Amino acid sequence: MTAVATGAARAATALAAARDHLLGLQTPEGWWKGELQTNVTMDAEDLLLREFLGVRTAQETAEAARWIRSQQREDGTWANFHEGPADLSTTVEAYTALRLAGDPPSAPHMRAAAAYVRGAGGVESARVFTRIWLALFGLWRWEDLPVIPPEIMFLPPWCPLNVYDWACWARQTIVPLTIVTAHRPVRPLPFGLPELRGDISGLDISGRDITGGQVARRGPRTGWDAVFAALDRALHRYERRPVAGLRRAALRRAAEWVVARQEADGSWGGIQPPWVYSLIALSLSGYGLDHPVMRAGLAGLDRFTIRENGTRRLEACQSPVWDTALAMTALLDAGLPGDHAALTRAGEWLLREEIRGPGDWMVRRPGLAPGGWAFEFDNDGYPDVDDTAEVILALRRWGRPDARPAVERGLRWMAGMACRDGGFAAFDADNTRELCLRLPFCDFGAVIDPPSADVTAHVVEALAAEGLARSPVVRGAVMWLLRAQEPDGSWFGRWGANHVYGTGAVLPALAAAGVPPGAPAVRRAVAWLEACQHPCGGWGEDMRSYRDPAWIGRGEPTASQTAWALIGLLAAGERGRAVDRGAAWLADSQRPDGTWDEPHYTGTGFPGDFFINYHLYRLVFPVSALGRYLRAREGTS
Structure with missing residues (x-):
């Protein structure tokens, strides 16, 4: 033969x-x-979501924490793919979730993770979405985050930077985030994260008095970067005193837009990012946990949950x-x-x-x-x-x-x-407006x-x-x-x-x-x-x-x-x-x-x-x- x-x-x-x-x-x-x-940000953010909504249970926490720990590497870090490089934002979110689960910062695996975070620039260098999660719990200042106001809901489809200029996954994430960032909620945790600062000198050791949060200075911006930096400064000024009637109408329209796009299984787009932010946004908009939209959203997460060997992990x-x-x-x-x-x-x-x-x-x-x-x-x-x-x-x-x-x-x-x-x-079709990529808010993932x-x-x-x-x-x-x-x-x-x-x-x-x-x-x-x-x-x-x-x-x-x-x-x-x-x-x-x-x-x-x-x-x-x-x-x- x-x-x-x-x-x-x-x-x-x-x-x-x-x-x-x-x-x-x-x-x-x-x-x-x-x-x-995918990676453990799904599990970390699920615990943070449940903490924010007040529905986190001891069993869910213990099972998710076991999974997160099991994915930590010998150097204390977490990656975004098998044998990939350490990822700063993933490590920050995993560390925060483990603190929520009761892991002390003095534990060897926590010390190793914190040392990596500090060496990589601290939470100051983490992506915007990670810092939003920290801001929800008073671990980062809302004032130090880029602004996307809910008033963008009134921009017509032909206008640059309207919500339909973003890809569908980004669009469904950004609309609820306009609600979240407009409300700027803070629900403090019983711990701070001073050990994750790039420079922890001068911080209160409790970490509860957050007065830092300044991103490292960069060189002078030019071109579109300068334009959008100026726009972000103007939006920060507007956030201090928005037009009351316009802001109320924008928040109402954004919430209605979110509710209209909930799927039959309780999800938004069948994917994790818009799902978790939509639940937070609707909670801030007055939707109680007993509202059918909220009940369906939380129940739907169970379908995406895998439990085995005493662990719990979520599919994105x-x-x-x-x-x-x-x-x-x-x-x-x-x-x-x-x-x-x-x-x-x-x-x-x-x-x-x-x-x-x-x-x-x-x-x-x-x-x-x-x-x-x-x-x-x-x-x-x-x-x-x-x-x-x-x-x-x-x-x-x-x-x-x-x-x-x-x-x-x-x-x-x-x-x-x-x-x-x-x-x-x-x-x-024709979702190609690259101006979206210039926004300071969009530092993670494809947005068109x-x-x-x-x-x-x-x-x-x-x-x-x-x-x-x-x-x-x-x-x-x-x-x-x-x-x-x-x-x-x-x-x-x-x-x-x-x-x-x-x-x-x-x-x-x-x-x-x-x-x-x-x-x-x-x-x-x-x-x-x-x-x-x-x-x-x-x-x-x-x-x-x-x-x-x-x-x-x-x-x-x-x-x-x-x-x-x-x-x-x-x-x-x-x-x-x-x-x-x-x-x-x-x-x-x-x-x-x-x-x-x-x-x-x-x-x-x-x-x-x-x-x-x-x-x-x-x-x-x-x-x-x-x-x-x-x-x-x-x-x-």
């Missing part, structure tokens, strides 16, 4: 085991959902629609027939998840009929282009005639969300939603699969992708790590759109992927590649990233040593139960700031890659 035949046999064995493991994870309702793992979000669409595609790639019972349950569940109502996306596309899918169980106000593309790809291959109306509605909505430059973003290569590629693939490869929308998107190619031949991955993800998404899209394998853009991408392959045969890219170009294409090999590279190479027509070695690495690194270990994070929330370990990625993408590899070896399409 030749080496190629032996490799194919090993790949087939690995595929069968992975397919069976994936089938075993499906719920009776038809959906799949892997854990969406949940991804059942995304996971189910990817699982369907993977199983179809593995050779399951469309009428298999698992695919039938999954397809029927996805059809029930179609969104037929309005959403914020209509601000920029008022004449577009609704359709499409969201990421979560309940996020009906915010369908997204990426999920819609993947669901369409899965449903059309599933092949049930009764899926066609939903697919066609999704196609029309998705195509209608094209941006002016031809690319596609996740949630909104511009087109990205991975989302655009998925749209191209879905539209081309429907016979629309020559349509103006697809041609415009392909031209966008060709312009977006990096000089090294890769593509930047907005929602996955990083250039391996982007390149692995774009190559199948270009092939589906009819770009030949010999095209220069394809050849450069193939060469880049092959150059990044590890000697062991796998691929990996560290999250630090978002900030440090030295990490682009470099990192510990992972199952998901190896699968992305294989999918891209196979789409480009590659059948040689690189794909054989990649498939062999997947077969060799598989666990006995059919899945793969993948502690490294390969999903992205905010490039450079917030990262995700999708626990199902390590399974669905290898199943797809191995299935396509074996089909290519057999010479079938």
Whole structure:
């Protein structure tokens, strides 16, 4: 038997085991959902939220504290991803939560954390959102935070810096924060945090008299930075004496806006940041804990809570629609027939998840009929282009005639969300006003939603699969992708790590759109992927590649990233040593139960700031890659 035949046999064995493991994870309702793992800020902020609202219990505190402690590293710090660098703000929030749980500052693990914080500049250097949490409890001065007044609710959509200039996730966070920062509440804790100051000389040892809080002086600001610094100073003056009637009306409108966007499961956007700030904002607006909106919001958090081995941790979000669409595609790639019972349950569940109502996306596309899918169980106000593309790809291959109306509605909505430059973003069209990035308030995470290569590629693939490869929308998107190619031949991955993800998404899209394998853009991408392959045969890219170009294409090999590279190479027509070695690495690194270990994070929330370990990625993408590899070896399409 030749080496190629032996490799194919090993790949087939690995595929069968992975397919069976994936089938075993499906719920009776038809959906799949892997854990969406992030970092301990979720758990720290949950405890702080409950403390602020007066609902924190001893059991919740003890369980969350055990989890937070378990994630602390030997140097006393916490990171935002596996084996990542220490993160100052995450460490400050984790430390504060542990103080809330009763851990004394004299404990060795607390001393180590505090020493790191002081050495990294203290709480003075933490992000704005961290300092907002401290301000809620009198541990930071509200006067030393940037201002975004609730009066922005009156800015029309055409006006710069109106709320619809922010990405949907930032928009849903900023609106409730305008309420919070206008009220400037302080609910003191029985302890201070003087040990976390960059310079603790002259502070009262109790830490309760907060008179510092000055961010380190910077050099002179110029250009837009100077403009927004002047604007922030003017807003601080206005905050000292706002126009009373206007302020009351703005607060009322902001609260009504927040309430109107609560989802059926009690969440806001199905994600943690707007959820916790909305609960705080509505509490300050007079909504009692017994109000249906507040009851639903607090109860909904239980659905995002994972309890095991005496610990308690929260998911920042949940991804059942995304996971189910990817699982369907993977199983179809593995050779399951469309009428298999698992695919039938999954397809029927996805059809029930179609969104037929309005959403914020209509601000920029008022004449577009609704359709499409969201990421979560309940996020009906915010369908997204990426999920819609993947669901369409899965449903059309599933092949049930009764899926066609939903697919066609999704196609029309998705195509209608094209941006002016031809690319596609996740949630909104033309959400690209970079002035938002200049605001002093926005020092963490992506706050706008511009087109990205991975989302655009998925749209191209879905539209081309429907016979629309020559349509103006697809041609415009392909031209966008060709312009977006990096000089090294890769593509930047907005929602996955990083250039391996982007390149692995774009190559199948270009092939589906009819770009030949010999095209220069394809050849450069193939060469880049092959150059990044590890000697062991796998691929990996560290999250630090978002900030440090030295990490682009470099990192510990992972199952998901190896699968992305294989999918891209196979789409480009590659059948040689690189794909054989990649498939062999997947077969060799598989666990006995059919899945793969993948502690490294390969999903992205905010490039450079917030990262995700999708626990199902390590399974669905290898199943797809191995299935396509074996089909290519057999010479079938």
